[in-house]
Amino acid sequence: MIERVRAIDRTAVVTVLGLLALAALLRLPALATRGTWDSDQGHDMLVLRAFARDGIVPLLGPPTSIGDVHHGAWYYYLLPPGALLTGGESPLAVVTVIALSGIAAVGVTWWLARAIGGPLAGAVAGVAMAVSAAAIDESTFIWNPNLIALSSSVALAGAWRAWSTRRPGWWLVAAVGAAITMQCHVLGVAMLPVVGGLLLADARRGGADRRVILGCLMVIGVSLVPLLVNELTTGFSEVRAALDYVTDGRDEAGAGLPVRIAITGLRVVSWPLTGLITSGFLAGVVATSVVVGIVAWRWRAAGPERTAVRWLGLALVWSTLFLAVAAPSLATVVVGLPNDHYHAFADPMVFTLVGVGSAALARSVPGRAVATAGLVVLLAWNIGHLPPAVHPDGGFPAARTAAERVDRVLTTAGVPRDAVVAIRSLPDVKSTESMAYPLVLLGRAVAAETPRGLSPGSTDPAAVEPARPPALVLLCDDLFATLIGAPCGGQAEDAAVSGPGVGPLLDRFEGAPGRWVSVYAAP
Numbered sequence: 001m002i003e004r005v006r007a008i009d010r011t012a013v014v015t016v017l018g019l020l021a022l023a024a025l026l027r028l029p030a031l032a033t034r035g036t037w038d039s040d041q042g043h044d045m046l047v048l049r050a051f052a053r054d055g056i057v058p059l060l061g062p063p064t065s066i067g068d069v070h071h072g073a074w075y076y077y078l079l080p081p082g083a084l085l086t087g088g089e090s091p092l093a094v095v096t097v098i099a100l101s102g103i104a105a106v107g108v109t110w111w112l113a114r115a116i117g118g119p120l121a122g123a124v125a126g127v128a129m130a131v132s133a134a135a136i137d138e139s140t141f142i143w144n145p146n147l148i149a150l151s152s153s154v155a156l157a158g159a160w161r162a163w164s165t166r167r168p169g170w171w172l173v174a175a176v177g178a179a180i181t182m183q184c185h186v187l188g189v190a191m192l193p194v195v196g197g198l199l200l201a202d203a204r205r206g207g208a209d210r211r212v213i214l215g216c217l218m219v220i221g222v223s224l225v226p227l228l229v230n231e232l233t234t235g236f237s238e239v240r241a242a243l244d245y246v247t248d249g250r251d252e253a254g255a256g257l258p259v260r261i262a263i264t265g266l267r268v269v270s271w272p273l274t275g276l277i278t279s280g281f282l283a284g285v286v287a288t289s290v291v292v293g294i295v296a297w298r299w300r301a302a303g304p305e306r307t308a309v310r311w312l313g314l315a316l317v318w319s320t321l322f323l324a325v326a327a328p329s330l331a332t333v334v335v336g337l338p339n340d341h342y343h344a345f346a347d348p349m350v351f352t353l354v355g356v357g358s359a360a361l362a363r364s365v366p367g368r369a370v371a372t373a374g375l376v377v378l379l380a381w382n383i384g385h386l387p388p389a390v391h392p393d394g395g396f397p398a399a400r401t402a403a404e405r406v407d408r409v410l411t412t413a414g415v416p417r418d419a420v421v422a423i424r425s426l427p428d429v430k431s432t433e434s435m436a437y438p439l440v441l442l443g444r445a446v447a448a449e450t451p452r453g454l455s456p457g458s459t460d461p462a463a464v465e466p467a468r469p470p471a472l473v474l475l476c477d478d479l480f481a482t483l484i485g486a487p488c489g490g491q492a493e494d495a496a497v498s499g500p501g502v503g504p505l506l507d508r509f510e511g512a513p514g515r516w517v518s519v520y521a522a523p
Helices: 002-027 039-054 074-078 080-086 091-117 119-131 133-138 144-165 170-184 186-204 210-223 225-234 237-247 257-274 281-298 304-326 341-361 365-383 395-412 433-441 478-484 491-496
Strands: 421-426 446-450 472-477 505-512 515-520
Touching (some): 074 144, 074 170, 080 091, 091 133, 091 304, 091 341, 119 133, 119 341, 119 365, 133 257, 144 186, 170 210, 186 210, 186 304, 257 304, 257 365, 281 304, 304 341, 395 505, 395 515, 421 433, 472 478
Parallel strands (some): 421 472
């Protein structure tokens, strides 16, 4: 018996190590160039640089698209292992932390699926997540939702472990995972009923007691301390921003709720398996149908598997309904922008259900052939859609090259490094921090405009001698040409700087496809 247990443990260790190695092999190479570099990445690096170099502790996370509301600050507290070692001057160090979290998520998801459906379920779920083009993409660029795959898998695995073993201490692990998920993205609050529902069911059957529930609430409470400090020191700025957003009479026109539910459900379920629906709509429909079929088939399975399938199936239904109401923008896909990562909390649910369904199929010879064929097709699809070694926008290396060109132009024009360079964006709803961060690294003083004022790391122009007025760097993104009202590369910029206050054009170039940079001298 002891030898058998040792053999089982050896098999599990070999399996998980193989999965982690596969995940690492598909995520770590060319990490410096694979991820996109735009405003969000520049903002995060400016905050982390101020955190690492100047000890400025952020109390809020990155800005959301909901008015002036922010995500949680714990996102920034999880990244300093990469930022502190380099003084916040290496995006590669930070994205490496994110990549490692994506690799770890594969191991946790393997553990969750194995605990529910056995070793084969764990292996299928793990290899599907390791090879998933969407999961790889989530692991290879700087963005707050990209830590959610790990935190969500920890929340789900901790909750299932607590339920299945009747060891209530695991609920605290689940609470930590849920709290981080909510901190990394405001929509991660959808995880709270998923974990909390199973916790209350466990309490009803005599498992989790009041102390455990109180402990979980304390974990959530600790995660909100930075927000509380911010609110007490800023006159409840986040509360006021949220109320302004709710009461500003925003336009609700668009797809009706049934359509939003259908599209959102398709995106939530198919994204981790086949990627963005605009890149493979039929594949997404097939993948979603398979997952729905697995839930319907195993709904009446025997033993703990039935509870797990019902729990995860209802969690996906709840997530779809919640997102269809809370994030109506999911009914529209904006090609060229990160789209589906903010519901990455559902990814481990999908992979686990695929693993459980495959293991159940494999219990018969015909089913084994079907499961094998399905897994081969899934892996082949994802291998054929892996992110390229160099992102189309060139990643941070391209942004650094563009900033170096701007710096040379300003130096040639006689603009001192301590003279504040204004950075503006077209459209003005887009931040300028993609350029601000590399210019700051080059020692330039900048006043980088964002929709919420000056960016972190900016110098207030009012504090500089008026005898040295700022030069201007104007960024223009052709992705938003309709919103701007003119194409970039000349027309949009000329219209934006017409009139007094801006000097002659010194240089204009395309820093990345569709992203134009114009440098103007002081007037």
